Each structure stands twice: as structure tokens, then as C-alpha cells.
Amino acid sequence: MANNIKELPAILLMNIYKSYGLGENKVDALKNINLEIAKGEFLALCGPSGSGKSTLLNILSGIDKPSAGTAIFLDKALNDLNENQLSVVRSRHLGFIFQFFNLIPVLSAFDNVYYPLILNGNYNKKTAKQQALHYLESVGIGALGERKPGQLSGGQQQRVAIARALAHEPQVVVADEPTGNLDLATGEAILDLLMKINEETKTTFIVSTHSTQLKDRARRVIEIKDGEIIYDSVQ
Structure with a gap:
């Protein structure tokens, strides 16, 4: 008998609203957002500054809670979790990549990847070292592990940030403008790397951008404007 059970999505947002102030x-930052993101998908979230992209990323990753609606992440209703439970979900199942890298300047590239694994309590020192070395190698900068961020180019720093996001092997990676602080050629190389990792690991990627670089290449594109989804390439 054929198995017709549909796999549950990585993320499901239902009737999401987010408001600030009284x-x-x-201010209505998000208005009636309904979105389903499949496991292993590579999704580009596009829109101008102030469109609601970052707010949407914060909602789906459990950093912020909606004013109304339901956010489900890997079968867990984020609305029902307290801050400690949300922290556990993020540390185990989510990886974050930021526009400005957010590396600790006094630590080496290796330590920027290694110490989060130790602090999260998910790995012992031996395994954390192996993971850090492996993921620095996987993003092409294994030989630069002893350098501090100030000794690395912008593209190299972003590769360290990607290694940090991937080292605990999350099921979902959220990247907020990961190429926004890079020149065009370096940004293209970073996008190539993210898409290669998605293809090889089937990790779900949600990448926000206001540039056309990713919009022209991603397999799925969502456009948001004034807090509303105005386009979804799969619909």
C-alpha cells in the first residue's frame, strides 16, 4: 500500500499578526501572514527595508511572539513555549547568520565556532573541536582557524559565521541579509556556498534580502511589503 501521509512542514505560520505600540x-508590522515552509527548502524572503522581513524571521524562529496567530516550528507551537523552552529549541534546531557577522573580535575563527557549541551544552570538548574544524573546512577556511576576525576579509568572516551557524547541525538556518555587507562578487560566492550546503545537507534555509542577487536564483521566492505577503513563487 502506498504511503500517502504528507510530511509535516519545517515551519507553519497561520494568521500571524504583529503590532507594536498602542x-x-x-504600528502593524505583520498582517495576516500564512506561510508553509517545507523541510529542506531554500526560501528567499524579499522586500524593501521596513517591509517586515526581520519581524517575520523573529516570529518563525521564536525570538519574538506574534500578537495573534500561531507559529509552529518543527511540530512545536512556539506560542505555547516559555523563554527557557524557546532557548532550547533555538540552540538545538536553529542556526543564525547575520549581515554584520556578529563574531567576537578577541576570539579566533576557530574559537568563534567552538565556544558556542560548548556554551550550549550540546557537545563535549572533543566533539566540539571536531565539529568546529570540520565546518571551518566545509566553508573553505580551515587553514585560517587561528586568525581573529580583524585579520579576515568580509567574505571570510561571513564564512566563519556560516560555520558557526551550521556546527551544531541545525534543521533550519535563518539568514538575515547575509550578503548585505559584502561586495557583489563576494556576495555571490556566499550565496553559492549557502545553496550548495542546502543541496548537500537538506537543511532548511530561510534567507532574507532586499537585493536581486538571491531573488533571481532561489528556488522559492516570497515577497513581503508593508507587513503582507504579496507574492509567493510556488502559488
């Missing part, structure tokens, strides 16, 4: 100062 009365005349109220």
Missing part, C-alpha cells in the same frame, strides 16, 4: 502609536 492607540495612535500602533
Whole structure:
């Protein structure tokens, strides 16, 4: 008998609203967002600054809670979790990549990947070292592990940040403008790397951008404007 059970999505957002302030100062950052993201998908979230991209990323990753609606992440209703439970979900199942790298300047590239594994309590020292070395190698900078961020180019720093995001082997990676602080050629190389990792590991990637670089290449594109989804390439 054929198995017709549909695999549950990595992320499901249902009727999501997010508002800030009260009365005349109220701002509706997200308005009735409904979105399903499959496991292993590579999704580009596009829109101008102030469109709601970062707010949406914060909601789906459990950093912020919606004013209304339901956010489900890997079968867990984030609305029902307290901050300690949300922290556990993020540390075990989520990887984050930021526009400005967020590396600790006094630590080497290796230590920027190694110490988060130790601090999260998911790995012992031996395994954390192996993971850090492996993922620095996987992003092409294994030979630069002893250098501090100030001794690396912008592209190299972003590769360290990607290794850090991947080292605990999350099921979902959220990248907020990962090429926004890089020149065009370096940004293209970083996008190539992210898409290669997605293809090889089937890790779910959600990448926000306001540039056309990723929009022209991603397998799925979501456009958001004024807090509303105005385009979904799969629909």
C-alpha cells in the first residue's frame, strides 16, 4: 500500500499578526501572514527595508511572539513555549547568520565556532573541536582557524559565521541579509556556498534580502511589503 501521509512542514505560520505600540502609536508590522515552509527548502524572503522581513524571521524562529496567530516550528507551537523552552529549541534546531557577522573580535575563527557549541551544552570538548574544524573546512577556511576576525576579509568572516551557524547541525538556518555587507562578487560566492550546503545537507534555509542577487536564483521566492505577503513563487 502506498504511503500517502504528507510530511509535516519545517515551519507553519497561520494568521500571524504583529503590532507594536498602542492607540495612535500602533504600528502593524505583520498582517495576516500564512506561510508553509517545507523541510529542506531554500526560501528567499524579499522586500524593501521596513517591509517586515526581520519581524517575520523573529516570529518563525521564536525570538519574538506574534500578537495573534500561531507559529509552529518543527511540530512545536512556539506560542505555547516559555523563554527557557524557546532557548532550547533555538540552540538545538536553529542556526543564525547575520549581515554584520556578529563574531567576537578577541576570539579566533576557530574559537568563534567552538565556544558556542560548548556554551550550549550540546557537545563535549572533543566533539566540539571536531565539529568546529570540520565546518571551518566545509566553508573553505580551515587553514585560517587561528586568525581573529580583524585579520579576515568580509567574505571570510561571513564564512566563519556560516560555520558557526551550521556546527551544531541545525534543521533550519535563518539568514538575515547575509550578503548585505559584502561586495557583489563576494556576495555571490556566499550565496553559492549557502545553496550548495542546502543541496548537500537538506537543511532548511530561510534567507532574507532586499537585493536581486538571491531573488533571481532561489528556488522559492516570497515577497513581503508593508507587513503582507504579496507574492509567493510556488502559488
